[in-house]
Amino acid sequence: MGSQALIVDDEPDILELLNITLSRMGVQCDAAETVADAKTLLQAGQHYDICLTDMRLPDGNGIELVKLIQCQYPNTPVAVITAHGNVDTAIESMKAGAFDFLSKPIDIERLRTLVSTAIKVSATENLPEDTLLVGKTAAMKLLKQQILKLSRSQAPVLISGESGSGKELIARSIHQQGPRADAPFIAVNCGAIPRELMESEFFGHKKGSFTGANIDKAGLFQAAENGTLFLDEVADLPMDMQVKLLRAIQEKAVRPIGTQQELPINVRILSATHKNLQEEIKRGNFRQDLYYRINVIELSAPALRDRQEDIPSLADAILERLASEYSTPNASLSSQAMQALINYSFPGNVRELENILERAYTLCDSNTIQVNDLQLQSPQHSNTKQTHQHETLHGQPLDEHLEEIEKDFIVNALEKTKWNRTEAAKVLGISFRSLRYRLKKLGLE
Numbered sequence: 001m002g003s004q005a006l007i008v009d010d011e012p013d014i015l016e017l018l019n020i021t022l023s024r025m026g027v028q029c030d031a032a033e034t035v036a037d038a039k040t041l042l043q044a045g046q047h048y049d050i051c052l053t054d055m056r057l058p059d060g061n062g063i064e065l066v067k068l069i070q071c072q073y074p075n076t077p078v079a080v081i082t083a084h085g086n087v088d089t090a091i092e093s094m095k096a097g098a099f100d101f102l103s104k105p106i107d108i109e110r111l112r113t114l115v116s117t118a119i120k121v122s123a124t125e126n127l128p129e130d131t132l133l134v135g136k137t138a139a140m141k142l143l144k145q146q147i148l149k150l151s152r153s154q155a156p157v158l159i160s161g162e163s164g165s166g167k168e169l170i171a172r173s174i175h176q177q178g179p180r181a182d183a184p185f186i187a188v189n190c191g192a193i194p195r196e197l198m199e200s201e202f203f204g205h206k207k208g209s210f211t212g213a214n215i216d217k218a219g220l221f222q223a224a225e226n227g228t229l230f231l232d233e234v235a236d237l238p239m240d241m242q243v244k245l246l247r248a249i250q251e252k253a254v255r256p257i258g259t260q261q262e263l264p265i266n267v268r269i270l271s272a273t274h275k276n277l278q279e280e281i282k283r284g285n286f287r288q289d290l291y292y293r294i295n296v297i298e299l300s301a302p303a304l305r306d307r308q309e310d311i312p313s314l315a316d317a318i319l320e321r322l323a324s325e326y327s328t329p330n331a332s333l334s335s336q337a338m339q340a341l342i343n344y345s346f347p348g349n350v351r352e353l354e355n356i357l358e359r360a361y362t363l364c365d366s367n368t369i370q371v372n373d374l375q376l377q378s379p380q381h382s383n384t385k386q387t388h389q390h391e392t393l394h395g396q397p398l399d400e401h402l403e404e405i406e407k408d409f410i411v412n413a414l415e416k417t418k419w420n421r422t423e424a425a426k427v428l429g430i431s432f433r434s435l436r437y438r439l440k441k442l443g444l445e
């Protein structure tokens with residue numbers, strides 16, 4: 001059976017344009033001119049694969065319909081049509097649950113893309129449960145529900161959370177469960193691209209546009225076409241790049257370096273940060289307008305210490321994966337070792353759990369991992385400063401003791417920055433040169 005759309009607008013020209021475009025795509029349309037007419041059609045029992053509604057209607061507004069359909073007909077994706085340049089309503093409607101928006105004057109190509117995405121969403125009603133994220137605590141259940149809901153929308157999502165807490169995995173999960181699943185998921189660490197290459201990395205370049213540009217190169221946006229672009233550590237984008245990114249998101253188009261032509265793009269943007277972006281805005285490091293665009297929906301990845309009950313199942317899943325990666329027998333944790341993990345504070349979250357288990361798995365003598373194999377730091381590791389202040393020296397020379405503290409801080413900073421020494425030096429508030437000197441001195445190289 002063909003697809004069915006509900007189109008709601010009081011301007012006959014727009015209704016006609018929608019009707020013709022959709023009919024050519026094999027989608028049948030029912031038209032309404034008011035909120036009341038739309039309600040009557042919905043109540044008549046017809047299932048709609050998409051509802052397209054104007055924002056301003058004679059007896060109400062589009063957001064009202066978005067809310068009503070969300071609540072009573074959750075399998076029908078709704079897209080709103082907004083006045084040209086009205087970002088506020090577009091964002092407000094997506095926050096209210098609209099799956100996407102279209103701004104006037106209507107671009108036929110965009111309309112077609114939007115409708116076919118919506119039909120895909122509507123056709124995949126009963127998706128299998130998320131298989132990427134391990135965890136059954138209330139926090140994880142809620143997160144998985146949110147992911148499922150968000151995967152159907154095209155709204156930009158900002159995922160916040162501590163390092164290693166699973167932000168990228170959450171983004172992947174949103175992508176995999178949504179209508180873009182068959183297209184690429186491209187993850188980019190915004191802090192890791194050299195500044196001078198950034199524009200070309202994101203938008204591509206034409207052969208000969210700068211020294212070293214020996215061939216035409218597609219950027220990340222083009223690589224993610226029809227799929228998802230995941231901007232990890234988005235707070236690390238330099239200001240000039242933030243402006244360019246904002247423009248690309250707003251215009252839904254990019255211009256490769258050395259070309260005159262804008263290329264239209266159809267990419268969903270997901271971002272993540274472990275920093276507090278509001279703070280970064282106050283400090284003048286992040287643009288308010290970009291924040292507003294990428295943070296339409298906010299998700300937060302819970303810290304592992306706040307969902308301790310998930311530690312056993314995570315540990316089992318990780319050990320199973322290690323055994324299959326190494327093609328060696330599966331190992332398990334002694335009950336004391338498991339308890340020690342449950343009591344540990346995991347400043348580095350799931351990534352730290354993975355590292356601890358990988359080391360223990362390689363080091364342990366039998367197939368059972370004991371507490372000692374885990375080599376856990378003291379539970380207060382993340383709070384090193386305080387604990388050391390209150391400790392006595394236990395007969396250890398002061399210098400040696402201080403070196404230990406120094407080592408702790410440096411290792412901590414390196415772990416936090418995934419061993420990026422430039423970043424670690426920043427975290428520590430010392431110069432790169434000084435960090436290099438200390439690494440040598442402490443035998444950490």
Ligand SMILES: Nc1ncnc2c1ncn2[C@@H]1O[C@H](COP(=O)(O)OP(=O)(O)OP(=O)(O)O)[C@@H](O)[C@H]1O
Binds near residue numbers: 132314350351354
């Ligand atoms: N709920 C989970 N279930 C299974 N594995 C997880 C879960 N959360 C995180 N992981 C694993 O932990 C590691 C770190 O996760 P991920 O890279 O998604 O974290 P992140 O928050 O993006 O980290 P960073 O802030 O450092 O970029 C990955 O190997 C990921 O597969």
